[in-house]
Amino acid sequence: MNNRSLILPLLAPLLLLGLAFGWLLQSNTLNIFDSSAPPAEELTFETVYLDADGIHMKMRAGGSEPMVIAQIQVDSAYWKFTQTPAGPIPRMSSAWVNIPFPWVRDDAIALTVVTNSGTTFEHEIEVATPVRGGLSGSLRAQTLLGAYVGILPVLIGLMFFPLLRRLAGPGMQFVLSITLGMLVFLLIDLIGEAIEAAHESAAAFQGTTMVLIVAGAVFLVLIGIGRRHGTPSGLALATYIALGIGLHNLGEGLAIGAAQATGAAGLGAFLIIGFTLHNVTEGIAIAAPLVRTKPTLLIFAALAILAGAPAIIGIWLGAQAVAPQWTTLAFAVGAGAILQVLFEVAAYIMRQRSDDKGGTDWAIIAGILVGLIVMYVTGLAIKV
């Protein structure tokens, strides 16, 4: 088939599509949809933070027409504000708004944006806390906190390695199944977080769909990479688990950082302990596939950093009050990575099992249940 014979079959449908659009734009035939009803309006508060200059917020427009911010109420009072760039905000675009409001630390602040049609969009700052500017000062503390909830517990979990080595047969199956149960829990948790963040982002991003598509795509790509030299096991599998858990910890870090940035929730000592306990179990999950190998201490350290350090990055980013669509994306990537690990660990367990005769394997069932329950119970302490 030469090139010419391809052109016509390609052009014909495109030409018809072009004609259809042309007809729609030229004629008034479909003007029944062009009613006099006011245009659909959509404004999303993407990022809100407080500093010495007052309130700063990044507004993203999602309406059928450019959005005009006419006035802004702070706690039911109109306040002067400046908008950059000024003027109507085109669909999908965003603008920064600054309100020189003399906010009071620890107060709740209700923001109401009034558009040119008088439609209102509301946002609540639950606890007024300063962010930017103060951030550089607390960077060190944030890093320490991230290391404490991310790297340290994974290291502690990895220290169970000698114990895991002494296990054999059903005992090992049990421990691997605990890992499986934990990963299932993390997947559910992460997809939940991702969809929650998706609801906060502008509708045009189609957050929920984006979560599933990104998670699916990451899963497929990681499976492809992971299996290019055959099914992963041993150190390779442990590395993928560490990567998946690392992405999950990035999400946890974002949540901690965002809690600090927005003051949406406090993190007391119990919460820190909860995170740490929760993440110790993640260390065990990483150690499990390594039992038949002889990893060096350096490898353990590298795995702990791979799984734990993203928590630090997460806290940094979260404290910068990242726009919700990026949080959604990060969570979705994490979910895809967890899904890949889940898949590979399950495959690993099944391979181990293939020598057996079949029938119910209570070690696996019990392991999965224990994994789920441990994650749920340690999770009780950290849900805010």
Place this chain on the structure above:
Amino acid sequence: MLLKININQTMKKYIQKAVARRDLLKGGATLATGTIAGWLGGTRKAWAASHSDEQSMQPKMQHDHSGMITVGDVDSSFNGFDPSELLTDWDSGVVTTNAQGETIRTFKITAEDREIEIAPGVTFPAWTYNGRVPGPTLRATEGDILRIVFNNHGSHPHSLHFHGIHGASMDGMAGSGLIDPGDEFTYEFKARPFGCHLYHCHAFPLRAHMHKGMYGAFIIDPDPSKHPEHEDVAKSRLRGSPENTNWQELVMVMNGFDTNFDGENEFYAVNTVAHHYMKHPIRIERDRPVRIYLINATEFDPINSFHLHANFFDYYDHGTTLTPTLKTVDTIMQCQAQRGILEFSFKDFETGKYMFHAHQSEFTELGWIANFDVVEGGI
């Protein structure tokens, strides 16, 4: 034992923090850094430094609340009316005299749908009388015969319902002047009682027709010849009389607008435009007395109020008496459709800005706040 006490104290501390809704992260981070402090030495100090950084983050404009106002200004040419001019825009009608020598005043009022700008950049699909909100300020003298020719050019049935004395057939209800779009009706009755009144549309649902902007002031000046006991007061109220010319008379209709259909007003004002008289203070000549015809046409809120700064006034509820119903007050309240006359003077005062506003802070902060600019002048 010692350890136990320590833990309890620590827990107590954190619980207190939780109750105070403090930034708990700080507590958590202190714990984390404190635990690791042994390794890294001096971390606590670093945290303390960053902590004091945060303290200094309190906004610097703590005492500058001048930003509490809407941004920009309303385009009066778009609206076709200017709240500064509405204050003194009296419609006395076309005056004729009948065979009995009675004064006949003929007014023309047309209902029309119109988009108006109620705050800078915020438009409102109003229903108006003569294209403005509030509608024209009708002014007559006690005993005049009033003819109000009403045309409905709007998209819904409307009426004029006067708060005054009239017969059942002139009440602005179905069968008494509630007319369909395109129709015309002439209301006719005698102007009484004297006072500060209002008219509004009485089509149902009443709340919608009121809130859309269909209301206006209806002022009946007393006829001095009928009130020999207070002739001077009556003369001072009678528009156009020599005793009246020295008064600085203003009409103010308190109103509000619910722009997002939640049954609560997003904007409050006198004469429609939020913050207008903050941006364009009302000029008052210091030595001339002030009389305000104040009407409450606010929908959704049962009560509105008026508070004058640094001065006191006499108040005539409904304006139907020639002696004050309240003497020497600085705040009055009015329920929906209540109205009255305020009289005061800035004579011997310092010149400068004198504020007045609703004393419901919510209304104040949503636009019902204004300034007099008292300047030297007068007698």
